[in-house]
Amino acid sequence: MNEADVDFACTICSKCCRDLRLPLTVDEAVDWLSRGGSVQLLCEAVPWLADPPPENLWAAHKLRRSFAGRSGDLPVRVVVILAATFTGPCPNLQPDNRCGIYEERPLVCRIYPAEINPFVEFDSRNKLCPPDAWATGSPALFRGGRLVDARTVELIERSREADANEAPVKAELCRVLGIDRAAIANEGFAVHSPNGGVLLEALRSVRAQASKDGPSARPSGASGEWRLVSNRRASVDALAAVGAVSELAGDHAHASFEYLGLSDPTA
Numbered sequence: 001m002n003e004a005d006v007d008f009a010c011t012i013c014s015k016c017c018r019d020l021r022l023p024l025t026v027d028e029a030v031d032w033l034s035r036g037g038s039v040q041l042l043c044e045a046v047p048w049l050a051d052p053p054p055e056n057l058w059a060a061h062k063l064r065r066s067f068a069g070r071s072g073d074l075p076v077r078v079v080v081i082l083a084a085t086f087t088g089p090c091p092n093l094q095p096d097n098r099c100g101i102y103e104e105r106p107l108v109c110r111i112y113p114a115e116i117n118p119f120v121e122f123d124s125r126n127k128l129c130p131p132d133a134w135a136t137g138s139p140a141l142f143r144g145g146r147l148v149d150a151r152t153v154e155l156i157e158r159s160r161e162a163d164a165n166e167a168p169v170k171a172e173l174c175r176v177l178g179i180d181r182a183a184i185a186n187e188g189f190a191v192h193s194p195n196g197g198v199l200l201e202a203l204r205s206v207r208a209q210a211s212k213d214g215p216s217a218r219p220s221g222a223s224g225e226w227r228l229v230s231n232r233r234a235s236v237d238a239l240a241a242v243g244a245v246s247e248l249a250g251d252h253a254h255a256s257f258e259y260l261g262l263s264d265p266t267a
């Protein structure tokens, strides 16, 4: 298939509705929990000595969707993802493969199979959709390598805006829940799984406060002390050497979080 020109029509096969950690906005997380679903917090942190120049698009993307924090002597930016989590079929998936909350389904479900992350290049071979979903003559998704489906473009923009606007709310959420562990970005995630009722109450409370305070009251400075977790001894030691508070994943038998590694710790 020519990846510059892609046609797409969902076949309702439901392959993309199973075994997921599904990123949610704050409102979506409240709705998901209210329906009895599970939501986790995936935390990662980037050492951040100074704001990089605006032409560094990767750093600008991280900056937009993160909040400031510290780890010992080291300034960091922390990214928190709220994720609906399920093994097997999504709790909203109906026996006929249709979505039971179709009108209210999360943005990420509406955007698939396009990419939300601007640094991930679309490749249909990485998608779960069957071959007939890409049949020529279906509605145009990409033309000349550019996403042309106007609805999907708008949904991606909404998702990125929510990501940026909600960073201060997530900072406050972590403070309220006592969450202070983050993995080193690009190595993995520290996955926190608070009790659903506690998380729902905390989300409602921080959301109500944020809407009462308005955007001008959003904190811009350092927000909390973070412990940086890695499954690589070399990373833990390098962070400790620059004054950060770091720990090896799995060092604590009763850890309140799970470490989700993205890379081979021995590589």
Ligand code: SF4
Pocket (backbone or CB within 6 Å): 016, 017, 018, 090, 091, 092, 093, 094, 098, 099, 100, 101, 102, 105, 106, 109
């Ligand atoms: S919410 Fe609906 S579209 Fe999204 S994963 Fe669940 S069943 Fe699929």
Ligand code: SF4
Pocket (backbone or CB within 6 Å): 009, 010, 011, 012, 013, 014, 015, 016, 017, 112, 113, 128, 129, 130, 133
């Ligand atoms: S995997 Fe693709 S074709 Fe199947 S339901 Fe999901 S979006 Fe539709």
